[in-house]
Amino acid sequence: MIYGVLLAAGQSRRMGSPKPLLIWQGQPLVRHVATVALASRLAGLTVVLGAEATSVGLALGEMRSRVHVVECAAFATGQAASLICGLASLPTDAIAAVILLVDQPFVTPGLINQLMTTFAAHPEAHAIVPRYQGQQGNPVLLAAALFPTVATLEGDTGARVLLRNPTTHVHWLEVADPAVCVDLDTPESYQAFC
Template sequence: MKIVGLLLAAGQSSRMGQPKQLLLWKNRPLVAHIAHEALNSQLDGLTVVIGAAGEHVQAALRDLPVTIVSNPAYAAGLSTSLAAGLRALPSDTTAAMILLVDQPLVTSRLINDLIAAYRAIPTALALVPMYQGQRGNPVIVGAPLFAELQTLQGDTGARTVFQRYTDQIIWYQTDDPAVITDTDTPEAWQALNP
């Protein structure tokens, strides 16, 4: 089973007012921090989708062994980055873990826990982490869903597709709030950096 990481880092960060990808977390740009966590996990490689502030984001990743995919349509929403990333994955990919650039608390240990849970039920179409009843990220999607996910439009993630297959998805209960902690606004960022 080949599970590849897909880090979506192309967004415009409109609510943040500056590129989230480049905010400093533990003395490195957020995109590089999350890439490090992914690379230190059991994922079979990492593809990063860039768009807004693309040159700067690419520079932040220059020393890391990642595949970079540019999404010129990033302004049309999350679905375009998801499609661009899925198209760029190696043809023998079994599943992709979709990582979001605004989740600084996601660790390689959490990533490995999600991978282990997904591997335990190889017939599942996807895995969605749950924290106290809330759906979280990163999610894992199996290759059978890639084509359908590439038909999404606008600022939509995988959730709408998952609604069609709820009984074939692993709803993974975790006690790690990292899966629901993101930083969309300056206030949310400040709360993580008191």
């Protein structure tokens, strides 16, 4: 059972306004990414809220009944808290989680499925990480064996620091789609990709 964890709790400092609420293809970005995730073979999706939790929760619209929503009280301490909160909320049968970022609108259900298929072929891996032309991308699949280590993270860091640890068995998934390296961090990037 592989679940998705959509991180939508950040304060969007560089964007200057909440990224989950940006309009993408006629709907809030958080709803768009959740729709993509639910179109994949994931067993379920947890959406982690924090900053602007009420507004972002409402932006999920009808999707809210199809996802598990959790609020991260410590979201202001950085991404680590949101990631830990999301993983801790997963069902006990979770063997892995695909970590989705709310500011990556070009991720497809096919890419999510490819991460899951690759994990099935490499069950010894702690993480399946997409890579485009040598550049590490997202989303990343984390095996449940890595969850306790993730729980020790602090501050504004995601799992990337763990992926650099030589004891972490990372399987690199080479992809032809640059979408894994595209995120909307600034007003300029948002306008450019719109």
